[in-house]
Amino acid sequence: MKIGIRKEDKSVWERRVPFVPADIRALREEGLDIAVQASDQRAFSDEEFSREGIPVQDDLEDCDLIFGIKEIPKAVFEAGKQYVFFSHVIKGQPCNMPMLKRMMEQGVTLFDYERIVDEQNRRLIFFGRHAGLAGMINSLWALGKRLEAEEIPNPFGVLRQARDYHDLAEAKAGIQAVGKMIREQGLPAAIHPLIVGITGYGNVSKGAQEILDLLPVREIQPEEVSAVAADLLSPKKAVFKVVFREEHCVRPKDPDAAFDLQDYYKNGREKYDSCFEPHLKHLSLLVNCIYWDDRYPRLITLETCQQMWAGGKFPGLRVIGDISCDPGGAIQCTVASTDPGNPVYVYLPETGERQDGFEGHGPVIMAVDILPTEIPRESSVYFSSVLKGFIRNFAEADFTVPFEALNVLPELKRSVILYQGRLTPDYGYLRKYL
Template sequence: MTHLWVRAEQRDNETRVGLTPEGAAALMVAGIDVTVERSPSRVIADEAYAQAGCTMAQSHTWPDAPQETIIFGLKELQEEDSPLIHRHIMFGHAFKGQPAGLRLLRRFRKGGGTLLDLEYLTDAQGRRLAAFGYWAGYAGAAVALKCWAAQQTGQLAAALGAYETSAHLLSDLRVDLEATETDRPNALIIGAQGRVGSGVADLCAEMGVATTKWDLAETASGGPFPEVLTHDLFFNCVLARPGTPVFVPVEAIKQPRKLSVIADIACDPDSDFSPIKVYDQTTSWETPALRVHEHPVLDVTAIDNLPSLLPLESSKDYAEQLLPVLKSLADPDAPVWTRARATFDEHIAKL
């Protein structure tokens, strides 16, 4: 029997989960055994999984699971050198040359395990079958507006915390914006037709922020893109990959500009293909904004687990998208998993 083991997340501020109790029950009906590690921080309580019939395990005991077990989590594992012997389903961030990703791949090579990366679960046309993108865009737009509001009073954005619902987030953000006593900013969204861009656009519409929406047609020239500098906010919703144009070159910092906040929602600053060249590190819940220039001010916000600001809504949405894919784990020849394995094999061979 196929055995899926849902591990407890280890990162700070990460309370999401990729499988709901209802989804776990559906997997068990489909013939897949489900174990769930206990987690005091997961947004869905342990008891709900137990009531659904899942086998419950202590937190972080997955390394002792039988080798044929498939380990499922969302965010990366803690950085260690121990060999990885299992098949792992997660966002590995390991296939674009990232230093931490290369270290992760070496652990798989050492242990003989496999990374089935959630970002690379696609259909035959290469479209992702499940993504947190909408909620990343929605939450990322809120964080960028918080950064802009803080600038209006000469401050950096304050530390963030998770919200019970999106309605709570909107209410809090309105307070921040109304305290500025200034007109709403405007924004340019690149990647506006995708999941991430639509989340950005919806949040901006809720807050009365006028947006200019660009996608492939508007960026096909390859740049430069001076329009980025004529907006108050710029949202990058395009994943870094070979051929991605540079939207904000290094020299943009010192050029005349209206731009004061860059929200790099795709958030891949240590990739060679990053289209935002004015920063090289992610920001955090504790420090959402990185000031890259003082006069005139320019802040970058680039948080790599934005949907965790709305953990329950984003988890339920993502889990619903992913469930049909997880059900296909019972078929060893399912095309989606065959493609994911081939991607892993390709990158292991390059080590």
């Protein structure tokens, strides 16, 4: 089976690769036949692949198993082939249903990275940490720009967007320099105390915290937020960090019931209400790192935004870094996703409109939906290091047998959304979206 690595064409900003040159060279030395489609926008150039002895070709017509990163245009699919990429169809996303229908018509097999999971439904291949890294860099950059728009001098104004740094090391050095300024000069009174709230504690949150912790950070607990916000005499040479878990964001509707995580996962908003709103007025920056779907209460509703900014009020919350980027989801004022070329907008609660840039009566929303591509080399190296452990099992599978007889690792079999053009049993529910 010949393997092809396709070029990315969903967005001009997508620069990641599923396999980096060094890993492909090692796999070819083990006997796998792998070629790369030519691309002029990858973080790894065609020349870098060629130097490793990897064929670079204009198309992948002679390849049977094709790896990519993002969604693939409908016209590209070739009958009977196998594709592996982030398809973003498992929620029945309307924008991707035409693509799924085309794949069914072509009789292809679809593996989705997002559904390569273990027995506990934990994802095994992901860009989560790198989304968190880039997302926090962008959020701090956006905070600096918003404060400048308010004519408030601040140390964050020297920061750049993640994509404008040469690499992650340079970005981290920039954050550390800001940290040094805060330790030496302190924060301006207009933004003191500066409290950064982070929702979630998984890989995305860990990446975001890795960046924030380069500053002089004092971690506080959610129950301490209001007291810290009221203490104007607290040290100005520190940034306060608070991490919110599920039990800090929701509470049982039954006042006599205790919070139970598994019960919350099972019943969601049927039995739980949001209790996150009181924290919002105390935060300067909110960074959202949680998975959400409509079974659960939102963190911020449009009504909450209207109340916070009503009557010309200016709450302390300047920026929302919505790393999870689920428009209309947990952060309902994330009304649209953005791209690295135009990464932020201001949500205007009084009109429900959005306004590009940093100025306007409402929160700045940073909602880039392909954040890891802003640090493309580092994120690709990590992704490739994990994915290469599965590729031989992909390549040696017999895709002519019935799905029940398909001999691939259980982790891979769970990720098969289409097999020979038909929805597999775990994904039959998608028919209602088609």
